[in-house]
Amino acid sequence: MDARVKRTGGLIWPEEGVNSAVPYGVFTEQAVYDEEQARIFRGPTWNFIGLAAEVPNPGDYKATFVGDTPIVMTRDEKGDIHAWVNRCAHRGALVCRELRGNNAAGTYTCVYHQWSFDARGDLVGVPFRRGLGGKGGYPADFDTKQHGLRKLRVENYHGAVFATFDDAMPGFQDYLGADGAVDQHLRRVLEGRDIEVIGHARQYIPSNWKFYAENTKDPYHASLLHLFHMTFGLYRSSQVGGVKITGGWHTVLFSRSGTDSEEAISETKDSQLRTYQADSYTLADPSLLKGRKGEWGDDVTLVIMSLMPNLVIQQIQNTLAVRQIVPKGRDAFELVWTYFGYKTDDEELRNIRLKQINLIGPAGLISMEDGESSVICQQAVVRDQNDWSCIEMGGRDVKDADHLVTETTIRAFWDEYRQLMGY
Ligand code: FES
Ligand SMILES: [Fe+2]
Incomplete structure (x- = not known):
């Protein structure tokens, strides 16, 4: 092994020419993969999520991923494009289980307990919110605004749509x-x-x-x-x-x-x-x-x-x-x-x-x-x-x-x- 090596995060990189010699562990280590999800796909990057032409009409949606996180790209009734994490704010189920389609009703309802969300990812419906016959239901201070889906920032760049988890990211053109x-x-x-x-x-x-x-x-x-x-x-x-x-x-x-x-x-x-x-x-x-x-x-x-x-x-x-x-x-x-x-x-x-x-x-x-x-x-x-x-x-x-x-x-x-x- 070359003497001029440095060990970083469990991987050994050569001291010189680090970009021209890459340790194969980056392709095989679970810890590297997990860190990529946090530092790259959910980090300061813009991720492609689809063409705007894939959701041409109000109510259209497409399920996809940023890294390995499931997300949904939607077009709302005004024509704006949104993206949110496809994980119910109740107990974590996939909200949208179709690959693509048109949601004329404008709401996305989780099949598990039927919490429903609008195209922007805001919570708009909760079954048995006040319980039944005065029993059960959510606490009085339960605030639907606190239980929306996790939203991503979205940019439509000449018809290609990019999303980021990072609220501090500069715009897409800067990133380019x-x-x-x-x-x-x-x-x-x-x-x-x-x-x-x-x-x-x-x-x-x-x-x-x-x-x-x-x-x-x-x-x-x-x-x-x-x-x-x-x-x-x-x-x-x-x-x-x-x-x-x-x-x-x-x-x-x-x-x-x-x-x-x-x-x-x-x-x-x-x-x-x-x-x-x-x-x-x-x-x-x-x-x-x-x-x-x-x-x-x-x-x-x-x-x-x-x-x-x-x-x-x-x-x-x-x-x-x-x-x-x-x-x-x-x-x-x-x-x-x-x-x-x-x-x-x-x-x-x-x-x-x-x-x-x-x-x-x-x-x-x-x-x-x-x-x-x-x-x-x-x-x-x-x-x-x-x-x-x-x-x-x-x-x-x-x-x-x-x-x-x-x-x-x-x-x-x-x-x-x-x-x-x-x-
Ligand atoms: S997990 Fe979605 S409503 Fe319960
Ligand atoms: Fe090729």
Whole structure:
């Protein structure tokens, strides 16, 4: 073991290059997982809870999670969006047991003893409050105002809804980061758009959520792991692209297909032999990749935004999707995909989006390997808490890059993670 190590919270980190060598215990220790729930998901972060378009009408609701805490996003009769912890103020039962729906009555009634709450989470009804025939009932000073559901602060950012447990948090845009690089890419696909949800998929992955967080910030793996990417030219390390980091740990990876020079392609071929099979495969249905060029007024064909702690938002060709990370314990998480388009889509464009959904999601031609890579990491690290990963591609520091052969974005994640966790 290297002499320059420090022990923090039971884990050993190297004294130098702490962001480029992460002890595997962060993926396996129950104490780490529990602390993440308090310091990250319920701490000073904004968590994605859904698209506003998932609750378009007054009375609509959607059950989801912040970290592993069940919450409900609602839209009240005035059109405002709220979020509250889905835990009855009486004795702790789930109040809302449906995934989504419309609650025309406007009240959410716990099935156990039928306490009922409005869309804002305030207690509005208590059965047998005064007892029966003068017997029983709640004490005279029982105040319904003291027994509402626990509320979260909510911000609707161009149609993406974020919530925080932390009342002292600065606004979402501040959280995104001052220099605007991630913000700019986010607004590129959201701002001024009438978003329409066009599908959902859910995927349960037996891996710690942070292996997936690393994966989505990792431009290094994309052309090596994903055969389809490389073979059909959707993404190659030789393409023009780059990574940007704002707000500490929010990142964006972007690339432009068709921009690689012959020279770069041949260099790529040499170092990526396994995945470069363009000469031997063709698509039976080439319309899959036909797409519509320049939809956003530029030639960017792939953007993966990772907004910590729980959102990935993606544009690949003409597909758009948000992926919400929901931790389910130290060695499992659920990945919730919501595919969307715009209400202004013409029929041809909508069909392109629907067809290209085949690229992504749990069985997507270019994303099914991501779940599996997280799983094989989890399987291998279970007994080696104080061995370290090596995250040194592109250096050991954290900075933007105008190329795709780097892990600087992953180092950014660990830098912020350590600060929030007190390591
Ligand atoms: S636990 Fe909800 S009303 Fe009793
Ligand atoms: Fe990937």
